[in-house]
Amino acid sequence: MRSLRTCLIGALVVFFAFAEARGEDMRTITLPKPKAKGVVSVEEAIRKRRSVRSYSSKGLTLEDISQLLWACQGITDDKRGLRAAPSAGALYPLEIYLAKNDGVFHYIPDGHELETLSAKDVKPELARASLGQSYVEEAPVDIIICAVYNRITSRYGQRGVLYTDIEVGHAAENVFLQAVALGLDSVPIGAFDEAAVAKILDLPKDTRPLYILPVGYRR
Numbered sequence: 001m002r003s004l005r006t007c008l009i010g011a012l013v014v015f016f017a018f019a020e021a022r023g024e025d026m027r028t029i030t031l032p033k034p035k036a037k038g039v040v041s042v043e044e045a046i047r048k049r050r051s052v053r054s055y056s057s058k059g060l061t062l063e064d065i066s067q068l069l070w071a072c073q074g075i076t077d078d079k080r081g082l083r084a085a086p087s088a089g090a091l092y093p094l095e096i097y098l099a100k101n102d103g104v105f106h107y108i109p110d111g112h113e114l115e116t117l118s119a120k121d122v123k124p125e126l127a128r129a130s131l132g133q134s135y136v137e138e139a140p141v142d143i144i145i146c147a148v149y150n151r152i153t154s155r156y157g158q159r160g161v162l163y164t165d166i167e168v169g170h171a172a173e174n175v176f177l178q179a180v181a182l183g184l185d186s187v188p189i190g191a192f193d194e195a196a197v198a199k200i201l202d203l204p205k206d207t208r209p210l211y212i213l214p215v216g217y218r219r
Helices: 002-025 042-048 062-073 123-129 151-154 157-179 192-199
Strands: 028-030 075-077 094-100 103-108 115-119 140-148 208-216
Touching: 002 103, 042 157, 062 103, 062 140, 062 157, 094 123, 094 157, 123 140, 123 192, 140 157, 151 157, 151 208, 192 208
Parallel strands: none
Antiparallel strands: 028 115, 094 103, 094 140, 103 115, 140 208
């Protein structure tokens, strides 16, 4: 009888520990409200933007991350749900993921939140998948822009693929200019093993990684 009771208690302990771990992995972080006005002009940000491939270990604040993600895909029109980057038919096929030292996160524009997907630092793996480009690991954050093509091809057919690829450029440039305005630097990464990146981030089957944007302070 005592043996059975011990087994049951042990099973319950394991169950609740597992449930707690799952709850921690799926917790949602509400990001600070993004600023609508800065001290750097658009013209100055365009002039200063450069691709930087060497980063210090200095981390980004949650305010910085909030601003970068808002510039990438944040909602800029609450009434109509329109976002910072233009999208064909306002269909928004892009999904944004964030890799930091403390885990992997998914950006949710509606509510301006981060969904925690993992507590693992995958940046070293992302660097290897990016053909050994070490700055993917060096930078304190990597913003990974992904696409769910069927959101837009259902309306525009194969032309929707082109529209999505164009939209990635809109969103990425917003990030680059916002980084400059925050005193940060960035670099666009398009050379990577797509299947490896999808596996590292544990992306849904319909989600394709298109761009990796390391952001941080230059060394």
